[in-house]
Amino acid sequence: xxxxxxxxxxxxxxxxxxxxxxxxxxxxxxxxxxxxxxxxxxxxxxxxxxxxxxxxxxxxxxxxxxxxxxxxxxxxxxxxxxxxxxxxxxxxxxxxxxxxxxxxxxxxxxxxxxxxxxxxxxxxxxxxxxxxxxxxxxxxxxxxxxxxxxxxxxxxxxxxxxxxxxxxxxxxxxxxxxxxxxxxxxxxxxxxxxxxxxxxxxxxxxxxxxxxxxxxxxxxxxxxxxxxxxxxxxxxxxxxxxxxxxxxxxxxxxxxxxxxxxxxxxxxxxxxxxxxxxxxxxxxxxxxxxxxxxxxxxxxxxxxxxxxxxxxxxxxxxxxxxxxxxxxxxxxxx
Amino acid sequence: xxxxxxxxxxxxxxxxxxxxxxxxxxxxxxxxxxxxxxxxxxxxxxxxxxxxxxxxxxxxxxxxxxxxxxxxxxxxxxxxxxxxxxxxxxxxxxxxxxxxxxxxxxxxxxxxxxxxxxxxxxxxxxxxxxxxxxxxxxxxxxxxxxxxxxxxxxxxxxxxxxxxxxxxxxxxxxxxxxxxxxxxxxxxxxxxxxxxxxxxxxxxxxxxxxxxxxxxxxxxxxxxxxxxxxxxxxxxxxxxxxxxxxxxxxxxxxxxxxxxxxxxxxxxxxxxxxxxxxxxxxxxxxxxxxxxxxxxxxxxxxxxxxxxxxxxxxxxxxxxxxx
Numbered sequence: 001x002x003x004x005x006x007x008x009x010x011x012x013x014x015x016x017x018x019x020x021x022x023x024x025x026x027x028x029x030x031x032x033x034x035x036x037x038x039x040x041x042x043x044x045x046x047x048x049x050x051x052x053x054x055x056x057x058x059x060x061x062x063x064x065x066x067x068x069x070x071x072x073x074x075x076x077x078x079x080x081x082x083x084x085x086x087x088x089x090x091x092x093x094x095x096x097x098x099x100x101x102x103x104x105x106x107x108x109x110x111x112x113x114x115x116x117x118x119x120x121x122x123x124x125x126x127x128x129x130x131x132x133x134x135x136x137x138x139x140x141x142x143x144x145x146x147x148x149x150x151x152x153x154x155x156x157x158x159x160x161x162x163x164x165x166x167x168x169x170x171x172x173x174x175x176x177x178x179x180x181x182x183x184x185x186x187x188x189x190x191x192x193x194x195x196x197x198x199x200x201x202x203x204x205x206x207x208x209x210x211x212x213x214x215x216x217x218x219x220x221x222x223x224x225x226x227x228x229x230x231x232x233x234x235x236x237x238x239x240x241x242x243x244x245x246x247x248x249x250x251x252x253x254x255x256x257x258x259x260x261x262x263x264x265x266x267x268x269x270x271x272x273x274x275x276x277x278x279x280x281x282x283x284x285x286x287x288x289x290x291x292x293x294x295x296x297x298x299x300x301x302x303x304x305x306x307x308x309x310x311x312x313x314x315x316x317x318x319x320x321x322x323x324x325x326x327x328x329x330x331x332x333x334x
Numbered sequence: 335x336x337x338x339x340x341x342x343x344x345x346x347x348x349x350x351x352x353x354x355x356x357x358x359x360x361x362x363x364x365x366x367x368x369x370x371x372x373x374x375x376x377x378x379x380x381x382x383x384x385x386x387x388x389x390x391x392x393x394x395x396x397x398x399x400x401x402x403x404x405x406x407x408x409x410x411x412x413x414x415x416x417x418x419x420x421x422x423x424x425x426x427x428x429x430x431x432x433x434x435x436x437x438x439x440x441x442x443x444x445x446x447x448x449x450x451x452x453x454x455x456x457x458x459x460x461x462x463x464x465x466x467x468x469x470x471x472x473x474x475x476x477x478x479x480x481x482x483x484x485x486x487x488x489x490x491x492x493x494x495x496x497x498x499x500x501x502x503x504x505x506x507x508x509x510x511x512x513x514x515x516x517x518x519x520x521x522x523x524x525x526x527x528x529x530x531x532x533x534x535x536x537x538x539x540x541x542x543x544x545x546x547x548x549x550x551x552x553x554x555x556x557x558x559x560x561x562x563x564x565x566x567x568x569x570x571x572x573x574x575x576x577x578x579x580x581x582x583x584x585x586x587x588x589x590x591x592x593x594x595x596x597x598x599x600x601x602x603x604x605x606x607x608x609x610x611x612x613x614x615x616x617x618x619x620x621x622x623x624x625x626x627x628x629x630x631x632x633x634x635x636x637x638x639x640x641x642x643x644x645x646x647x648x649x650x651x652x653x654x655x656x657x
Contacts (some may be wrong), residue, residue, distance in 0.1 A: 001567065043518065
């Protein structure tokens with residue numbers, strides 16, 4: 001069994017809307033090992049959710065994967081038929097969505113919704129499926145699972161609903177769990193419960209997690225690797241400590257400087273990133289962050305930088321990192 | 335001039351929530367809260383959803399009529415008066431910049447509406463100049479005045495909301511979760527703007543948010559709320575580093591810190607269960623159902639807000655046991 005669980009290579013994905021082509025993902029490559037917790041951070045519209053959806057094959061019309069390959073557990077996802085995909089979804093890769101109220105079906109009971117996935121993938125009969133559902137509810141820390149089984153989503157609190165979502169996602173013990181902002185709709189104390197639960201279950205089941213979030217605090221707590229996305233590109237990738245203590249990309253640095261620190265004893269002014277995120281409908285040539293970057297050079301506006309490896313497992317796409325190579329004449333300065 | 339700009343005494347705000355006419359049910363959104371805000375300071379209010387922080391903000395500027403209690407503004411009791419003259423002094427910035435701007439009005443009219451109502455511009459030209467100077471103050475420009483809200487991003491809309499609040503030259507602004515709908519990199523821009531506006535215009539803020547790190551950054555003092563009550567109130571650094579109430583402690587430890595080494599060191603206190611319904615809050619101390627220090631007295635008697643050190647208040651029976 002190879003170490004690498006997921007290998008996304010150079011994917012490009014666009015949404016063909018009436019207004020034009022929206023380049024949601026522009027040459028994204030991410031690799032992930034078994035047992036890792038990968039955090040994808042970025043602003044809204046940076047393509048973090050779309051990346052996850054493309055792994056599940058959920059980018060339906062008008063979205064289209066134009067180029068690149070996605071390899072999961074040794075199989076090419078992008079070449080699979082719809083039938084094979086259905087077997088994969090919920091069975092080997094599953095997903096927890098942001099808003100538990102809209103992602104649960106309001107007219108079915110909790111029991112129905114959990115059993116659906118179990119019966120579909122394992123071929124168990126209803127009675128066995130319900131038994132398994134009870135186990136799952138117990139696993140995700142819901143008290144009185146017997147009673148909850150018969151309830152509808154509206155009877156549960158937000159945290160409880162998210163636990164049900166996790167139970168559904170874990171029904172077939174997937175190899176990979178994709179959590180798309182799983183705690184954004186929840187309060188801090190409930191968020192802490194859910195994050196704790198996810199880490200516990202990761203150890204128990206031995207799955208890998210992709211955590212999509214805009215909260216740098218959550219990634220610092222949970223993840224081993226981080227991919228920072230901006231305007232449909234991974235601008236920096238590295239281990240948690242590298243990203244937080246040795247950020248290389250100007251956007252990552254800006255992001256870290258712009259959040260207020262809870263344990264700081266003096267009041268310092270926040271350093272904001274000026275400007276607004278780019279419009280992907282007519283994305284600029286060159287580095288997408290260039291218009292907001294303080295150390296923008298001429299070349300940044302013309303050409304997208306290649307990745308520069310800072311260390312093993314830490315790379316970043318920024319012209320500043322290649323400046324030394326310019327000086328040495330290693331690369332032609334266009 | 336009073337040092338205390340806003341003072342709230344024993345404020346209660348109950349919302350009617352069904353029941354029979356003879357036995358109506360009430361949601362006690364705010365239950366017996368007293369606080370004051372000094373001139374030029376920022377008081378932060380934090381708490382989970384449904385704890386009543388927004389209700390306090392709205393009741394102070396009397397968008398809701400208080401069930402009982404007193405609101406004192408600059409030494410005058412405004413609980414029952416005609417609010418028109420006070421609307422010039424007290425303003426609010428709402429949470430959702432998508433829902434709080436009228437989509438059919440141009441930005442110029444949104445900002446100018448208050449100027450018209452309070453007759454602050456004698457001529458049309460004055461009005462136009464005033465609108466432009468307001469937009470420039472919040473980092474927009476004069477071209478934006480003729481556009482509609484849908485043409486703007488979330489951060490820009492929030493700026494419009496702030497320009498609207500500033501239109502009448504207020505002294506006091508209630509900021510009701512003004513940054514929670516914004517992207518991280520935009521949040522810092524808006525926070526910085528609130529700070530520089532405060533310096534320039536000597537504003538007083540009531541800053542309501544659920545993110546403690548943001549509130550700590552912008553406030554001088556912070557009040558922590560739980561189910562309609564203030565459980566702890568202190569200076570911002572005092573509250574973060576020397577909090578005494580078990581709820582505040584768990585709230586602070588639950589916040590994921592954006593610092594991997596620090597977060598590995600921190601011991602999380604994970605609270606069990608959910609916030610109880612405000613329709614039927616627990617007897618005595620409202621936090622007791624989730625509190626690990628709860629004893630018998632907690633279910634019988636409601637703890638009062640007591641001063642534990644200078645300017646630091648907490649409401650708990652078992653403060654000596656809490657570690």
